[in-house]
Amino acid sequence: MAVPYNHHEVEKKWQGVWDEEGAFKTSDDYSKPKYYALVEFPYPSGQGLHVGHPRPYTALDIVARKRRMQGYNVLYPMGWDAFGLPTENYAIQNHIHPRIVTKNNVERFKGQLHALGYSFDWDREVNTTDPDYYKWTQWIFLKLFKAGLAYKTEMPINWCTSCKVGLANEEVVGGVCERCGSEVVRKVKSQWMLKITEYAEELIQGLDTVDYIERVKVSQKNWIGKSQGAEVDFSLTGKEEKLRIYTTRPDTLFGATYMVLSPEHPIIDKYREEIGNYEALSAYREQAARKSDFERTELAKEKTGVQIEGLTATNPVNGREIPIWVSDYVLMTYGTGAIMAVPAHDERDWEFAKKFGLPIIEVVAGSPVSVQEAVYTDVATGTLVNSQFLDGLSVAEAKERIIAFLEEKGIGHSKTNYKLRDWVFSRQRYWGEPIPIVKCEKCGFVPVDDSELPLMLPEVESYEPTDNGESPLAAMEDWVNTTCPCCGGPARRETDTMPQWAGSSWYFLRYTDPHNKEALASREALEYWMPVDWYNGGMEHTTLHLLYSRFWHRFLYDQGEVPCKEPYQKRTSHGMILGSNGEKMSKSRGNVVNPDDIVRDYGADTLRTYEMFIGAFDLSAAWSEDGVKGCRRFLERVWKLQDMLVDGQEYSADLETKMHQTIKKVSNDYESLKYNTAIAAMMALINEFYKKNAVTRGEYRTLLALLNPVAPHITEELWQTAGFQGRVYQTSWPSYEEAKTVENTVEIGVQVNGKIRANISMPKDAAKEEVIAAAREALGDKLSGTVVKEIYVPGRIVNIVVKP
C-alpha cells in the first residue's frame, strides 16, 4: 500500500528540487524555437495574494510547462508593478518609507507564488521601482519628449479631491476616483501629456494583425472612437469670421436650423462687445465650468442652453441665417467645439429644438411619422429632400456629393475624428518615477542627459502631497534647484512623477534581457523573444494598460528600438473569482478566501486544479469549498493508482482508444482555454482505471505527463515513486495517433422521423447499406408506413423518414 498523500511534504520537496535544479531557468540558446508566455505582473498590495491571482497564473503556467515538454525554449517571467498609491498611502499613515513597504509586500507575494509551484524564471524578476528598471522608463519618456510626443500644457484635468492627484479619463469611473471612490472635479493644472492621439489610427489598424479575443478588440476600437465626417465653415453673418463645425452627417447640411457652441468656445469672448446678453452667457458658462465632466453628462438629463443675442450664422450652402446657441451638451474637447444642429435627424438636436421651440426641417424622407413628432436617424433607407442638388439621393450618395461640393467651394472637407484624448502623464505624488526634465528660464523644458539616468527619487521627510496639489518633491529645495543641462544656468527640476501605467507599458521588453546595463534589452534578445506569444490579463486593463503599452511599443518600433510593431501576438482574458455567495470578494462582504489557507489545508496542486476546473476560463465563477474538496478527491484517486499499477509499457487493448482520445483532448483543450474539460477528460480516464482496478505503467506514465502542467508536485512525486526516468518536467509531451482516437466499433443511434428508437453497434467503416439494414432490423415492427428517405451520418446516426 502506498503511503497516504501528504501535500505538505510533496509540495515542499519538489519546490526545493526545482529550485536546486534550476528547472525553469530560461535558456539563452537562441537556436531553439521560443515561446513567450506572459501574465500581467501584480501590484504587490499589503493584502497579499488574492484567490483571483492564481487563475490566470495557473492557466499560463500550464501552457508554459506544456511548451517546455514540447521542446520549446520558454520565457515565463514574473515581476512587480510596485509604484502606486496604496503603498504611498500606507507609508504616509505609518511613517514607513514606501520602499520598505514595497519590499515587504514583494517578499510576501513571492513566497505565496513560490508555494503555488509556478514555473516562473525568478532570475528575470523585474520591479518597476528598482532604479535600474526605472532608468529605462525615464529613458523612454525622454525619447517621447525628444520626438515631440510629450508636452506640458495647462488643461482642465480630472482632480481627485481625496488623493489630491490628477487622473486620466480612464481612471475616472462613474464620476468618482477609480481608486478611492471620492468625488472628481475639474481643475486647471499644468500637466505633462503624451500624444497617444497621434497613434490613434495605427492602434486601430494594428488590431487586424493580432489574435485578441473579440471583446478586447471591440473595446479598444470603441475607446479610440473613430468617426468619419466633415468639417464645414459657417460664417458669422456679416463678418469674415468663420465658425468651423464637425459633423458625421454632412448630407443633412440643408437641415441645419441653428448652431450650438460649447460654453468654452473662444468666439464668445472675441465678440463680447457685440453680444447683447454677455452676462447671461457668462453665468451659464460659470455654471458649466463648475460641473465635472460626469455631472455635465449625468445630471443634465434635460438640455440647457442660452442663445447668443446679437450674433447669427449663415449656412454656407443655402445662405440661410440661423441663430447661435451655447449649450454644455457640446464639448470643447471633441471636434471643433461647435456643431450645426439638424434637429430632424439627430436625437440631441431634436430634444434641444423641442425644448427651445427651434424649427425642425426634414431633409431625409422615409420616417414613418413627421419629424415634428419624432426624430429620424436611419441612414440606411432614407432619401434626401429639401436639399437642392442632393434631392433624391441616398444618405451615402449625398455624403459623397456634398463633401465634393464643399471641397470644390473651399468651405469644408472630409475629416476623421477620434474620441481618444492625449494621455495625462503627470501625478503630483511621491511614489512614482521622477520625470527627468529640467525647466530653465532661458531654454524652457530641457531633458536630463541620458548619462544622468536614472534620476533617482530623493529621500523626503513627508510623502504627503501638498495642499496646493504639488508633489512632495516640490518641497525639496536641494533637489529641485539644479543647473540647466543646456546653458548651465540656474534651473528647477520637474517635481511631478509618472503614473503607474508608465512602468507597465514596457516591462515585457525588460524580461527578455533584465540585467542589461547598456540598453533596455539587447537587440538579439528582443529579436528572439518578441513579440509575446500569449498574453493573458484582466478585462479591466483593456482600455488602459493594453492601449498604453501598445502605444509605447509602436513608438519604440518607429524609433528602431524594437523589432515588431505589436507587442502581443495573442491576448486572452480571464473571469473573476467571486465569493461563494456570487458577489465580488471583499472584506466588507466577509466572503474573502485566502489562498494560503487553501494551500495549507488542501495543497497547491488542489488549488491549481480547482481554479482550472471551476468553469469556463473567461467567465466569472463563484468559489465553492465543496468544489475544492472534489478536486482534492480527484488527486487522491490519482495518488492511489500506484496500488493498481500493472506491468506493461503499452496501453491495454480495451483502453487504447480512450488513451489516444484523452491525449488529443487534453492537448487541444490546454491550447484553447478549456482547462475545465481537459481535467474532466482526465477524471473520466481514471474512472476507467478504477473500473478495471488496473493501470499499466504506460498508461500511468501518460496520465502523469498530461496532468503535470496542472498539478506539477504530485505528478513529479508519483513519477519518481513509480521509478520512471528523470523528471516529468523534462519528459516529452505525450503523442497520439489520429487513427487510434476512433473506436473500431461505434454506437449508432437509430431515428425514425428524427426520434431515437433504437441503438445499434457497427464497425466504424461499415457501408451505408449495411448500417441501414441493421437499423431496420433493430427497429423491427417499430418501423411502419412508407419509407421516404434514409439518412446515414457515418459513425453517428441513422434517420429513417417514413410517411404513415
Place this chain on the structure above:
RNA sequence: GCCGGCGUGGCGGAAUAGGCAGACGCAGUGGACUUAAAAUCCACCAGAAGUAAAAUUCUGUACCGGUUCAAGUCCGGUCGCCGGCACCA
C-alpha cells in the same frame, strides 16, 4: 440609449462543423466495508405517465415563430440577466 456577452437538472458546468442533450464534478439517495462514525469503493440521480420491478411512452436547453430528414446549436421576433461605453455631433 449604443456596443459586447449570456439564458441548459437542486448547483458548477459539458455537447468539433446542425447528428443519441445533461460529459466531468458538487450536493443528494441506496448499498458494501466498519461495533459505530468519518474516509473509501460501487450503484442511482431532468420532469411526468407507466410498472411489483423493468420495458415503454410523452415533455424538456428563457419565450414565440421559421428553415431542416434532424435545432441547445442556424434565421426572425420577444423577455430577462451580466459587463462595458455613454450628450463624441
